[in-house]
Amino acid sequence: NAGVTQTPKFQVLKTGQSMTLQCAQDMNHEYMSWYRQDPGMGLRLIHYSVGAGITDQGEVPNGYNVSRSTTEDFPLRLLSAAPSQTSVYFCASSHDTQYEQYFGPGTRLTVT
Amino acid sequence: KNQVEQSPQSLIILEGKNCTLQCNYTVSPFSNLRWYKQDTGRGPVSLTIMTFSENTKSNGRYTATLDADTKQSSLHITASQLSDSASYICVVSWKTDYKLSFGAGTTVTVRA
Numbered sequence: 423n424a425g426v427t428q429t430p431k432f433q434v435l436k437t438g439q440s441m442t443l444q445c446a447q448d449m450n451h452e453y454m455s456w457y458r459q460d461p462g463m464g465l466r467l468i469h470y471s472v473g474a475g476i477t478d479q480g481e482v483p484n485g486y487n488v489s490r491s492t493t494e495d496f497p498l499r500l501l502s503a504a505p506s507q508t509s510v511y512f513c514a515s516s517h518d519t520q521y522e523q524y525f526g527p528g529t530r531l532t533v534t
Numbered sequence: 535k536n537q538v539e540q541s542p543q544s545l546i547i548l549e550g551k552n553c554t555l556q557c558n559y560t561v562s563p564f565s566n567l568r569w570y571k572q573d574t575g576r577g578p579v580s581l582t583i584m585t586f587s588e589n590t591k592s593n594g595r596y597t598a599t600l601d602a603d604t605k606q607s608s609l610h611i612t613a614s615q616l617s618d619s620a621s622y623i624c625v626v627s628w629k630t631d632y633k634l635s636f637g638a639g640t641t642v643t644v645r646a
Contacts, residue, residue: 514577520565528575
């Protein structure tokens with residue numbers, strides 16, 4: 423049981439490039455979400471999904487897209503990277519909105 | 535304004551000593567309050583989850599308290615160990631939707 427996995431662990435992009443951050447979970451959780459964590463701030467919700475085929479925006483969705491074609495996978499796409507998107511990105515999953523969330527190890531992204 | 539405020543921002547304690555972290559929140563309606571431990575370079579890991587009807591919950595040397603009337607919570611670490619060095623994050627769950635409000639965290643450093 424691997425829990426929540428994220429790839430890559432580190433990534434450097436140039437401004438304007440696009441990329442996809444991968445997230446997968448093997449716990450059959452319906453709820454998955456993406457957060458970004460910046461120094462001195464709490465985690466902020468980017469996008470979330472309550473099940474396959476259903477996604478919605480969180481607090482800071484601009485510049486990011488998501489899709490949920492399967493229960494297991496929830497990729498996050500950066501459409502045109504900007505320096506303001508330099509951050510650490512965490513994927514999380516849970517059985518239900520009110521249950522414990524399990525976080526992945528994070529992806530550290532730098533945009534130059 | 536962040537709806538979850540944590541204090542202190544950071545603290546240093548000697549191994550074997552106790553410490554208490556504070557969390558004040560304004561989230562309403564409130565469903566549950568969670569404390570997470572985040573080691574450097576890792577994703578957050580759940581320590582406790584408390585509903586509004588619970589006053590205290592323990593997880594080993596970690597004890598969380600909740601006063602839903604004053605909207606305050608604390609996390610007490612007993613007999614600290616070097617492995618307790620981490621960031622501790624208070625998270626409050628909204629009752630009405632899939633939304634979590636994160637505190638910025640308290641960084642604890644335990645010194646031998």
